[in-house]
Amino acid sequence: MAETIFPMLAVERALAIVLDQAAPLAPVRTPLAAARGRILAEAVNATTPLPPFPASVKDGYAVVAGDGPGLYPMIGAVTAGRVADFTVQPGTVAYITTGAPLPPGADAVVMVEETEMADAPDGDQRLVHIRVAVEPGADVRPIGFDVAVGQAVLPVGALLGAAELGLLATIGVAQVSVHPAPRVAILSSGDELVEAGKPLGPGQIYDSNRPTLIAAVEALGGVVVDLGIAGDSAEALTAAVERGLAEADILLTSGGVSMGDLDLIKPLLDRIGVVHFGRLRMKPGKPCTFATVERGGRQKLVFALPGNPVSSLVTFYLLGAPALRKLAGWRNPHLTRVQVCLSQPLRLDAYRPEYHRATVRWEPSLHEGRGGLLADSTGNQASSRLLSMRSANALLELPQGEGVLEAGTTVTALLIGDVA
Ligand code: AMP
Ligand code: MG
Numbered sequence: 001m002a003e004t005i006f007p008m009l010a011v012e013r014a015l016a017i018v019l020d021q022a023a024p025l026a027p028v029r030t031p032l033a034a035a036r037g038r039i040l041a042e043a044v045n046a047t048t049p050l051p052p053f054p055a056s057v058k059d060g061y062a063v064v065a066g067d068g069p070g071l072y073p074m075i076g077a078v079t080a081g082r083v084a085d086f087t088v089q090p091g092t093v094a095y096i097t098t099g100a101p102l103p104p105g106a107d108a109v110v111m112v113e114e115t116e117m118a119d120a121p122d123g124d125q126r127l128v129h130i131r132v133a134v135e136p137g138a139d140v141r142p143i144g145f146d147v148a149v150g151q152a153v154l155p156v157g158a159l160l161g162a163a164e165l166g167l168l169a170t171i172g173v174a175q176v177s178v179h180p181a182p183r184v185a186i187l188s189s190g191d192e193l194v195e196a197g198k199p200l201g202p203g204q205i206y207d208s209n210r211p212t213l214i215a216a217v218e219a220l221g222g223v224v225v226d227l228g229i230a231g232d233s234a235e236a237l238t239a240a241v242e243r244g245l246a247e248a249d250i251l252l253t254s255g256g257v258s259m260g261d262l263d264l265i266k267p268l269l270d271r272i273g274v275v276h277f278g279r280l281r282m283k284p285g286k287p288c289t290f291a292t293v294e295r296g297g298r299q300k301l302v303f304a305l306p307g308n309p310v311s312s313l314v315t316f317y318l319l320g321a322p323a324l325r326k327l328a329g330w331r332n333p334h335l336t337r338v339q340v341c342l343s344q345p346l347r348l349d350a351y352r353p354e355y356h357r358a359t360v361r362w363e364p365s366l367h368e369g370r371g372g373l374l375a376d377s378t379g380n381q382a383s384s385r386l387l388s389m390r391s392a393n394a395l396l397e398l399p400q401g402e403g404v405l406e407a408g409t410t411v412t413a414l415l416i417g418d419v420a
Helices: 011-021 162-170 209-219 234-247 265-272 309-327
Strands: 028-031 060-063 070-078 093-096 108-111 115-118 127-130 152-154 175-179 183-189 223-230 250-254 274-277 289-295 298-305 337-342 354-363 372-377 394-398 410-415
Touching: 011 274, 011 289, 011 298, 011 309, 060 070, 060 127, 152 162, 183 209, 183 234, 209 223, 209 250, 209 309, 223 234, 234 250, 234 265, 234 289, 234 298, 250 309, 265 274, 265 289, 265 298, 298 309, 309 354, 309 394, 337 354, 337 394, 354 410, 372 410
Parallel strands: 070 093, 183 223, 183 250, 250 298, 337 372
Antiparallel strands: 028 175, 060 093, 060 108, 070 127, 115 127, 274 289, 289 298, 337 410, 354 372, 354 394, 394 410
């Protein structure tokens, strides 16, 4: 099956096909400690209030607000985690710390800065000078002030980060239903490939796609199944592909999808599944191929990425990353888009839209000194030149066309890393 039988698909169309085939993985119950970065599959409502008791906001004295300023005997103390075994009668106060339950009888707190210890006349009972008048409820968080019983705390689809995990813990939830991390099998294919650390023979090169893709998948929260390197034989490829399909939700292969005699991946996928597309109208990454294969009653997604190191990583970000997020339950699986300003002129490609690698950074002088995002090209964009991905945190979406985009032109960038 020659590559040319596949029509050249626009990237947007290809991504729509991929996302159409990708369904969120079935939810699993997970302890909070393993839930960071996962997507919540159930809404969570509070079943206990926070605070569960009226709590002091300050270190100071629990008072009866109606008493007003004056000199009062301190009849006890209550610190966070303890409860008072006394009642604050009118005309008395009690020492209290932040987070401690308000003792019965008291209805407000006066912070310590507004008070003074006074010498007691008989030497055994301590007196406190309350210097200010406060309203009932002053510096007290009532029951449910932070989180009320029944309050919707997290919706279905929430991404569990630091604050969300804290919210779950604060309402006493120890396990949640989340979409699991997709398992992604990664295979490099090619007779010329050697693992770093081993000597290179004649005609050989080091395998860079596998370490690259492993890191990219792990950074996106995927669990990697490393399939190693397979040579250019139908047997070796079939064995590795079948292992990937058995053990993972997504299979990424690189190499062997071009027009050469030993480009065996497309025919293999065509035999065992459905090839949805085999060519993209884009630069770099034209031979990128996508297939689905049924295994174990589930539909597995296969991305046969081009061998050129830049092409494989760019096509992974454009198609594989959104698919991974969709399986992981993300409601919006797309890479973040921002508008950026070009720091230098860029020549357009006459035949294909280009994903130009760039480093996007905050530039305070842009937009009349209000600041904005500036994109520096990573230089020569040859698809074999992995240096063009170094420090790249964005793919600039350059339209197909004639001529040059001048410095200062605004273009859309897909973010693939943090903006420094
Ligand atoms: P292919 O798609 O197999 O024709 O490979 C295209 C180019 O990418 C060739 O120059 C390969 O040697 C190179 N290539 C393929 N796989 C890898 C890899 N895993 N690491 C580095 N270069 C590769
Ligand atoms: Mg090859």
